[in-house]
Each structure stands twice: as C-alpha cells, then as structure tokens.
Amino acid sequence: MSGKIPDVNMTTLSALSEPNRMNIVELLREGPLTVGEIADQLGLRQPQTSKHLKVLSDNGIVEVQAEANRRIYKLRPDPFQALDSWIQSFRSVMQERFDNLDDYLKELQNKEKS
Amino acid sequence: MSGKIPDVNMTTLSALSEPNRMNIVELLREGPLTVGEIADQLGLRQPQTSKHLKVLSDNGIVEVQAEANRRIYKLRPDPFQALDSWIQSFRSVMQERFDNLDDYLKELQNKEKS
C-alpha cells in the first residue's frame, strides 16, 4: 500500500548539511547574488565558494545566470518543495500519536512472554 | 532584524543524509522497533545498526526505551517539527516570486553601467 511518500533527494540533504552551503542558501533566500558577493558576506574564499556553489548547482538547489563577467546564483524552488512534501508526510510523527503506540507495543511484548 | 527564522539543526540534516539512517527513519515512522528488527528489515548488521541508531539518538531524532534485553527505538517529533518550520520559512522561495526578482536585479546591473 501507499508508495505516495515523497522521495527526498538524499543528495539535497547532504548538500545542505554542509555548514557553508547552508549559509549560502540562507543568504540566497534574500535574493540572487554574485559569487564574489557571497564570498564576501560569508567570509569565504572565492575558490571554495565556487566549489560549494557547484555542489548546490549539481543538486538543483541553485541555478546560475551569466551576466557578463559575473555569475548570478539564485535558489531553485524544486528541492525545497520536495523537502516540504516529504516532511509533510511526517505529520503523524510530528503530532506524536506515537507515545500511545509505544505503550501499546510494550503491552504486546509483555503478553508474548505468557 | 528578523531572527525568526528557525534554526535547523544542521546535525539533523547530516544525520539524515546517510542512506542507512534515512532508511531507519523511514522504517521507524511505521512504529517503534527493536534493534534486531531494524537490522533484519534493512539487511544491516547489528553493530552498524547500533552505531547508526546512536547517531540518530545523539541528534534527538530517535529515543530509546529499555525493555528487558532489548531496546526499543522510536522517532521523536521535535527535529521533524523543527525541519518543518524551517522549510516553511522558504514559502516565498517555493512560490517562486524569485524569477521576477532576478529580472529586476538584472536591470539594476545593466543600469549600473550607464
């Protein structure tokens, strides 16, 4: 049954789990930015900034737009929508109907013994 | 200003970004389980299962309950709630009012040149 549970791109999670990349994402939510601007605001060196942006880009978290010499990076909505629908599928867990369930299981196991 | 943006525990993300741990979480959403049951159902060895569960536990994603010889693991709602409210703060991004914003920025930069 089911099968309707959203497939979280694990790659999205691992991409976001790197602190610098998370910071980049948090920064980009305010609007598109240049590589240099991102590096400046976060105190990162340019090469590592580019590398992190590449990872984010490869994972579809970010998209680029060439503007002459510069590259403007901005967030893409898709992975966030996916993450959202995945986390939504945890409604029941988040509403903690689980404690009862647990007690229920405990009883079951006690009965097993007899 | 602001500061109302939820603090996603990055540790939550990195904990979940490991495939086996994600599988454990997906499995546990159906209800509490024993270490052995988890190992069985996922085809993992007991020691690695314990290790992964320890990581999940250290990050508050999971909680334990001793039951005689066995330890019953189950999901904790907190980190999922946190993740949820964090992702919710990306509403504007997910609704992509960003493309326009981007065009706007592009114009700005073109004007800079003149």
Add this chain to the structure above:
DNA sequence: GAGGAATATTCCCGTCAAGGAATATTATAA
C-alpha cells in the same frame, strides 16, 4: 552463577569530502 541472547563499543582500515594554494578560463576594457 553459567550460558546465551540482544545490544553496545572498540579498533582498524579505506574512502571521500573539504580546505589551501596555485592555475586555468572567460569576459571586459583600453
């Protein structure tokens, strides 16, 4: 208390990802 089941912990090893430094690439302007 001895044996055995369930789980946790330790040690070792291989892999992989991130940072640093240097260099390559692309585009602009003169």
Add this chain to the structure above:
DNA sequence: TTATAATATTCCTTGACGGGAATATTCCTC
C-alpha cells in the same frame, strides 16, 4: 592584443565517517 577582474578548476593533504570483525556489556533463564 594585453592587462585585469570575476569565476572555475586542479592538485594536494588532512580529517571525518562508515564498514568489518572482534569483544564487552547487560539481562534473562535455568
């Protein structure tokens, strides 16, 4: 075309993490 700014890429090294195997721990039963 040369100089320069902005960005990407490469190479190297190091540290963290996951798996395997062995062992320790805890608890139950007899």
